[in-house]
Amino acid sequence: MGINIQSDVSLKKYNTFGIEEIATNFIEITDPIQLLSAYETGIFKEEFLTLGGGSNILFTKPYSGYIIKINNKGIQAKIVQQDIFITACAGEIWNDLVCYCINNNYNGLENMALIPGTVGASPVQNIGAYGTELMNIFYSCIAFDTVAGIFKVFYNEDCQFSYRDSIFKSEYKGRYIITEVTYKLSSSPSINTSYGAISTELEKRQISNPTIRDIAEVVSYIRVEKLPDPSTVGNAGSFFKNPVISIDKYKELKELFPDLISYTMPENKIKLAAGWLIEQCGWKGKVIGQAGVWKNQALVLINIHAAKGTEIFELSSKIINDVYQKFNVKLEREVNIF
Numbered sequence: 001m002g003i004n005i006q007s008d009v010s011l012k013k014y015n016t017f018g019i020e021e022i023a024t025n026f027i028e029i030t031d032p033i034q035l036l037s038a039y040e041t042g043i044f045k046e047e048f049l050t051l052g053g054g055s056n057i058l059f060t061k062p063y064s065g066y067i068i069k070i071n072n073k074g075i076q077a078k079i080v081q082q083d084i085f086i087t088a089c090a091g092e093i094w095n096d097l098v099c100y101c102i103n104n105n106y107n108g109l110e111n112m113a114l115i116p117g118t119v120g121a122s123p124v125q126n127i128g129a130y131g132t133e134l135m136n137i138f139y140s141c142i143a144f145d146t147v148a149g150i151f152k153v154f155y156n157e158d159c160q161f162s163y164r165d166s167i168f169k170s171e172y173k174g175r176y177i178i179t180e181v182t183y184k185l186s187s188s189p190s191i192n193t194s195y196g197a198i199s200t201e202l203e204k205r206q207i208s209n210p211t212i213r214d215i216a217e218v219v220s221y222i223r224v225e226k227l228p229d230p231s232t233v234g235n236a237g238s239f240f241k242n243p244v245i246s247i248d249k250y251k252e253l254k255e256l257f258p259d260l261i262s263y264t265m266p267e268n269k270i271k272l273a274a275g276w277l278i279e280q281c282g283w284k285g286k287v288i289g290q291a292g293v294w295k296n297q298a299l300v301l302i303n304i305h306a307a308k309g310t311e312i313f314e315l316s317s318k319i320i321n322d323v324y325q326k327f328n329v330k331l332e333r334e335v336n337i338f
């Protein structure tokens, strides 16, 4: 199956920030076999960028290489005793997969309802929300090695998952193109209401025995309340990672800022709520030119209207600087910058 290379394509509808930049070359992949054609044509020896839903990316300049847009579709379920193995093509919309699982009563994805993006991107940054991370349900994925020109299987333990991180973001950054992902779910009920906002909302709705559909609805409700909808306000979710610091540094900060919001992590580390740090620096709801900080969640930067990627990037640099000055904590961008 061949490939069709389009020239000078606008990226506006391919990134949830809605940034207008042009890609010199653009290839849509609807069948993984096309990656072999792309390999044989020598495209992977040039500059290239794999794009899923474009929900974790900020374009700051025209892209002069090849954009590889992954758009293969399909979801299959295989039941092995108590376990359900769901295999989804990388181009599937993540939330469509969540809905599929809820409709079939398969547990495990409901706390991650409404996360923007595609299935193929889900392992790359180990997506997570409301008490669950992808690594808890990820079984394996198939990925195309753009250096060797072969497909390879990665199991959970191969992926080096940690908070918002995996081998696909570190050692193998840019090398592999994920073409399908298999999740291991369960049909026996196991509901996770550990996240405070979920239990509060369930109580309000007087739901004491929630189903996975209830959880997905509550999570979707909380997200819509807090996070801007990319179809109306350009954004890429959390722009920064929550910083992870040592316990000693945490103790020093807690003395100075008793209201500091934190979570305990493995290996004596502490994760701070970056949204709180940013809000304390006075940035919540602020706008500079066409770039802004979301009024309900300071971790999210927004495109007010026709912002240049550089405006959003400069705003993020100012925020990093202010948080560093006030708290001596260095925020890292979660969003990929190009």
Ligand code: EPU
Pocket (backbone or CB within 6 Å): 128, 129, 130, 131, 164, 226, 227, 236, 237, 238, 239, 240, 241, 242, 261, 273, 274, 275, 276, 277, 279, 284, 296, 297, 298, 299, 334
């Ligand atoms: N907070 C503030 N001010 C703000 C924002 C947050 O004080 O402007 C406080 C909140 O009141 C809360 C704490 O910070 O006490 C944490 O806030 P929230 O529950 O909104 O979660 P978060 O840590 O800011 C993370 C993820 C989100 C995910 C939520 C819920 C990261 C970088 N972000 O945000 O993921 O939806 O938890 O689980 O880990 C994303 O990655 O794009 C994303 C949206």
